[in-house]
Amino acid sequence: MTLQQLRYLVTVAECGNITEAAEKLFVSQPSLSVAIHNLEKEMGLVAFERSSKGVVVTRDGEELLSFARMLLEQAEIMQDHFKKQEKSLPKFSVSCQHYSFAVNAFVDTVKRYDADSYSFILRETQTAEIIDDVARGKSELGILYLSQYNEDVLSKLIKKKDLIFEELFVASPHVFISDTHPLAKEKEIKIEQLKKYPYLVFEQGDKNSFYFAEEFLSVLSMPKTIQVRDRATLFNLVIGLDGFTASSGIIDSNLNSSRIISKKLSMDCVMRIGIIKRPNSILSRFATYYLLRLNEILDDSLKL
Template sequence: MLKSISKGGNKMTLQQLIYLVTAAECGNMTEAAAKLYISQPSLSAAIRNLEEEMGVTAFSRTNKGITVTREGEELLSYARMLLEQSENMKDHFCNSKHQIPKFSVSCQHYSFAVNAFVDVIKTFDADRYNFIMRETQTGEIIDDVANGKSEIGIIFLSEHNEEILSKLIRNNNLIFEELYVAKPHIFIYKHHPLAKKDKITLDDLTQYPYLVYEQGTRNSFYFSEEFISTLDFPKIIQVRDRATLFNLVIGLNGFTVSSGIIDHRLNGPHIIAKPLIADQTMHIGIVKKKNMILSRYAHKYIEALKEHLSIV
C-alpha cells in the first residue's frame, strides 16, 4: 500500500502523482479531494510537498480554482507517464482478473483505426473497462501522446510534412513507427461526375469543393490530414468530423484526399475511392513515447492495425 508523503518529506510517491493528475483534471482542489476521498488540506499539502521536491510550481491558485502552469504541464507529462508505466507493469506481471482494462489512442480520421479499436474492445471485453479514442487534429495527437493522455497516436508523414513533424516528434521525446505506405486517392460520391474514371488528375478536381479537416491554430499544410495542398484548389471547405465531411462529399459533389482505405460499414456505401495521379506517398504509422513499455492493449491495437492494413 502506498503511503502519502508527509510534510517535509523528500521522497516522491506514486500516490502524490495520482493527486497531482486528479487535481489538474478537476481544476479545483476541493473537487479533487472529494474524488480522492481525502481532505482538501491533505491534498494541498501533498501536492505542495511534491512541488517543493521537484522545484516547480505546478498550479496557479486563485479563489476560483487552479490552473496548470507551463512547468506544471511538463511535470504532469512525466507524472502520467510514470503512472501509466506502473499500471502496465502491474498488468503484465500480476495479470489480475480484477484489473480494469484501460487504453487510449489519438488518431487522424481513419476507418482502419476505428476498426482496430473495436478489435481491442472485443478482445478485452469485461464487466468494466475504460477505453478512449480521440479522432482529433494532428498537433493534438502529438500533444496527447507527449502529455500521457493517449498511449499511442496515429498520423502520417509525407515528403512535404516529414521534416516539420519529425522534428516536433523528436522534440517531444517521441518516436514514429511506420505501418503502411499508401498512394494518394480521392474519396467521392459514387454518382460523382468523375466516378467512372479509372484515375483522377488534379486538373479534373479544380471545379469541385475540396473537403479538409480543420486543424485549429496549427492550420498549416504541415499539419494537414490531406497530403495535397489546398493552395492548388479554389474551393475549400474545412470540417471537424467524419460524418460532416462525407455528407458534403455527397451533397456537393465534393472530394477529399486520403489513403484510399475505406470501410463501407463506417463511411456508408455511397463513398468510393479513386486513385489520384500524384507523385507522393503517405507513410501511415504510430507515434509513441521513446523507451515506453506499452500495455497489452496497445500491443493488441497495433497488431489489429497491421491486420486491417494488410488486407487493403
C-alpha cells in the same frame, strides 16, 4: 516522490480545484495541499497557479504532468502484468487522424477485452492534439501521416515532444468521391480535373496550416475548400456536393457510406502512415493487441 503524489497531481489538474480533487481522492484538503507542495518543492518548480477560483497548470506543471501520467501508466501496466488481475478495469486510449482502419482495430480491441466495465477512448482529432495527447500521456498511441510536405515540421515537433514515429505502411495518393460523381468512372484522376469541385478537409484549429493538414493536397491552391470537424459530415458533403477529399485509399464501407469510392490520384508523392509513441515505454496489453489488429487489417486491405 511517490506514486500517490503523482496521482494527487494528476487529479488536481483534472479537477482544476483542490477542494473537488480532495473529495474525489477521499483525503482532506490540507493533506492534499501539503502533498502537492512537497512534490513541487522536491521537483524545484511550481505546478499550479492558485487563486480563489481554483488552480491553473503552469508551463512547468504541464511538463511534470506529462511525466506523471507516463509513470502512473507504466506502474499500472507493471501491476497488471505481474499480478495477472483479469478483473482489473480495461483502460486504453488512442488518438488518430480520421482513418477507418484505425477505428476497425479499435472496435476489435474493445470486443477482445469486453468486460462488465471498461474505459476505452478513441479520439479522432486534430494533428497537433494527437502529438500532445501522446506526449502528455493521455493516449498510449497516436496515428498520423508524414509526407514530403509536412515531414520536416512534424518530425521536429515529434522529436521535441520526446516521441518517436514508427511507419505502418506507405500509401499512394487517392481521393474519396461518391459513386455518382462525374469523375467516378475515371481510372485515375488528375488534379486539374478536381479544381471545379469542393475540396473537403478536416479543420485543424489554431494549427490550420498545410503542415498539420490530414490531406496532402492542402499544399496546393484549391479554389473551393470546405472545412469540417467529423468524418460523417465530410462524407455527407462528398455525396451531396460532388466534393472530394484526399486520402490513403483505404476505406471500410461498413463504417462509412457504401457510396464512397476510392480513386487513384495522378500525383508524385506518398503518405507514410504510422504510429507515434513514447520511446522505451511498455505498451499495455490493449495497445499491443490494437497494434496487432491494426497491422492485420492493413495487410488485408493492401492485398485487395
